[in-house]
Amino acid sequence: MRKVAESTVRRLSLYLRFLEEFAARGVATVSSGELASRGGTTSAQVRKDLSFFGSFGKRGMGYAVPEMVAQLREILGLARRWRVALLGAGKIGSALIEHRGFRERGFDIVAVFDQDPRKIGTAWNGLTVQDEAGLEAALRRAPVEIAILAVPSDAAQGLADRLTGLGIAAILNVAPVQLVVPPHVEVRTVSLAMELEGLSFALTNR
Amino acid sequence: MRKVAESTVRRLSLYLRFLEEFAARGVATVSSGELASRGGTTSAQVRKDLSFFGSFGKRGMGYAVPEMVAQLREILGLARRWRVALLGAGKIGSALIEHRGFRERGFDIVAVFDQDPRKIGTAWNGLTVQDEAGLEAALRRAPVEIAILAVPSDAAQGLADRLTGLGIAAILNVAPVQLVVPPHVEVRTVSLAMELEGLSFALTNR
Known part of the structure; x- marks a missing residue:
């Protein structure tokens, strides 16, 4: 994997927190815009951050919340203790x-x-x-x-x-x-x- | 003043801590090399960090510890409560x-x-x-x-x-x-x- 900046990893942690909140409220999909506004950044930055780790979601369809929670937990090493x-x-x-x-x-x-x-x-x-x-x-x-x-x-x-x-x-x-x-x-x-x-x-x- | 990066400000805080320890031990001057080794960085970075704020010390003479403590405290806004x-x-x-x-x-x-x-x-x-x-x-x-x-x-x-x-x-x-x-x-x-x-x-x- 390419070298990932600390600031990117920190934003991934923030995205995960928002996505977990969405998941708890039963929300099925979110747009990069929604993630961006909660993360204090831009849609372009969200897409760039996630692009490090392969494909998430489909253009125009938003991101599937539960799947993305699972993937981010895996990426951040949180799928274990x-x-x-x-x-x-x-x-x-x-x-x-x-x-x-x-x-x-x-x-x-x-x-x-x-x-x-x-x-x-x-x-x-x-x-x-x-x-x-x-x-x-x-x-x-x-x-x-x-x-x-x-x-x-x-x-x-x-x-x-x-x-x-x-x-x-x-x-x-x-x-x-x-x-x-x-x-x-x-x-x-x-x-x-x-x-x-x-x-x-x-x-x-x- | 030019825009100063957060990482620079953080190193200034570290330099100040080391200089205060030196001052407490009665050390009169330190080299950029000494500051660098304690700050986990290079002499060149130390000189660059300090160059934002005017002249400190003379080439080959090292930095005068008590003066630099006072200047860094001023710069960091620590000369007041x-x-x-x-x-x-x-x-x-x-x-x-x-x-x-x-x-x-x-x-x-x-x-x-x-x-x-x-x-x-x-x-x-x-x-x-x-x-x-x-x-x-x-x-x-x-x-x-x-x-x-x-x-x-x-x-x-x-x-x-x-x-x-x-x-x-x-x-x-x-x-x-x-x-x-x-x-x-x-x-x-x-x-x-x-x-x-x-x-x-x-x-x-x-």
Whole structure:
């Protein structure tokens, strides 16, 4: 498959959400125009985004909603479940683990780690917080495909190295730091503080 | 000023964080190479990013750390404080309001709103949860510059319209939905569930 831009993948996620809503309301077909208006983009962009993945719908007929939901779920890797480890049992981690949306989309947080002795061993939404020192042993025993790094900035790179060493190829990083990882490892960095700075930049420089 | 890409602004935020660490350790100058290696980019990119904003440092001399911290804070709009309203007193909102990092960077959450009668009137980190129905009156009485939308997807657009109507031009949206706003309004959408889908896409399509 051709290289697909992150922005395209993000729009596919948005389209899928709208299509699922349509499906729940029993709508059989949608036009690219309807998808576009909900996705904040143009019909041409919708058609281009979908063209990466073969043919969807017929010209003038719109897209068949249930079929497209199934295809997009397949494309996005959501037709299966993913095992996720959470590193960092702090406030953000806590909000994440209770986030209903993750499980609904197929992401199961199956292990949580921290280095704080006051947290290790405590119960967390049906899980027990494990000692970060035992990360390798624990994840060899019960492997995961995805790790969420919700730790302080200065701890993030070291943990990313250890995760990469374990063969984990997908990291969601919520620390405001750019991780250096081998090319086969996919990292998404999301920092709300940095997004706020993007807004203050925009307000200041207009 | 020329139009600056979001990715550039994000790197400026990263550079600033590194420079602040250097400053705290008493380092007087850094090279573009050092900044680049910490920012996961190249020296050429660092120089290009900074060139948007006039001259920093002298060729071969490196960048003067404290001066550059001050300039980057000015550029990013962090040389002042911002008043922020939080809409949605749920789990994510709760993690946000207790997030030390926001206040440290100059973002003060000064008001919190929800529509759940069980939450309205309760205390929240020194604030009282206000009724979303009274949003306009409350924000006219005590204006804010930035709003964080931490509400369910189907409520996000309606609230964005009301915020825009109040003249708020900067919205951080954590609902997995693309908001439609007038061109002068800056929106950053951050959805951890969507980032996870980006990772499952990458794991599935490689």
